[in-house]
Amino acid sequence: MSNLKVLLDNKELNLSQTKEGNVEIVSINVSITVEDGSFLHIGAAPSPLTEKKGSVFKVDRTPVIPATSFKGALRNQMELLLIKEKDNLKTLFAILDDNLIKPCIPAPNPAKSEQELFSFGYRGKIEDKKYTGHCEIQVDENNVNISELGICPVCYFMGATGIMGFLRFSNYYPGEGDWLVDQTNIRIDRKTNTAAQRAKVDGEQVKPNTKFAGTIEIINKTPQGFEFGQPRKIGEKTIDPWLEKWTEQDINNRKKTLIEKILFPAIQNIKLLGGQKSRGAGKVKVEIRNT
Template structure:
């Protein structure tokens, strides 16, 4: 399997891990110039820093959960923006386009998220699979396409994420924040907060592993079944029969564009933080 990256044909390699066949997608994340990175950690009782960044053995790290959350958001946007295009690609009838809507992965969405549901952008129910002796319940529309990649309650997805570690020693800057008293115009008493940030230009590297085939998850690109129940109904009508072409289409048409659309990570965005450039690390 090959794909085009930066004008050059790149072969997507597979490797075996026991009975699991995976493809590794190496990524490079660079903190953009004029910005900085702040992915917060719990305050340490051993220091006075209340705005510490996430670290592993004193090294700044982009945790897998942060990148996974950013990728999920971009996948949701992609399916919302390209619903008609994907409906054509996957041969989904006009009366079943709701199959492409992502879910909000929580049984208790916020009021703001409920507005998105009411506006028709998201499904009314979160993805969850319930299996008992009598029946298998995945809802009327099955597992949404985003949860197909990322996983849902009671069901693994096809993607695995590593932490992202700095290419060289990560540069950490001490960051001091002071709240100004509105009346006096001077620093408010006791309002000094010590924090940290990662310098612009810092490069992090990590890997997304795509499970291509696995005895339980079956084949990446196929509509999975439990018993006689199809749980990935958005793939049920796809007329492509070549398994390699199906996997290739999901990678090239969905996964890679979503990855390249990630432009922000972490917190303190109102201060200009979190701007990143994400690239395939060829």
């Protein structure tokens, strides 16, 4: 199986294509470096074996950026990209209806603050106290129930209620080294201007310049007959109408375009991860690597 050749910053990049059982996979290697002058804190539940209440997320005592954290950050950047590049992407994919290219808010009952995003560029609205825009598929023996807008472009990549997306994420592990420093937080008593009693919290930070590595996998072809780059159908119903009118016929060019125009820019736009951002934490550099 030949590699998929794509452009990254005007340089050719070969993405390896492999088979995993009866599933075809395209792998993208990604590194995440904690910026100098910052630190990383992705919190974990307090350990009953230590007194630390601000521990970082670990696997086998090694700090890890969990797949869920990276996926959430990428989803957010992909949403912002679709909103910013709406007109260009409409032209590229021959879309006439603005709503087809807009991202959804992935919740059946978005909060009041989230509802304000409809005017910012997210799809849907509230009708009869129900949100009409989120992506969901319900299939029974006789019907495929889905919004007339179908699955939004972000959920095409990431997945939605009732259907998987085309991306899979690994955890991100650091290289060799000394990654952690202890972190102590103390609340100040406003009256005495000294440390408040029992207000000391011991925690941890991942050091600046720590480098993590992991992968994003594109499910190229699925056992269900879906192929990345093509609109999916269940029965006679197209569930990805935003791809239906695209005039590009070559499947490899379709894949290249989705990767180069949507996936790669969204990955590179990730600049913050984790918590404690008000303290300067979470500044990262995300890079797509050849190997």
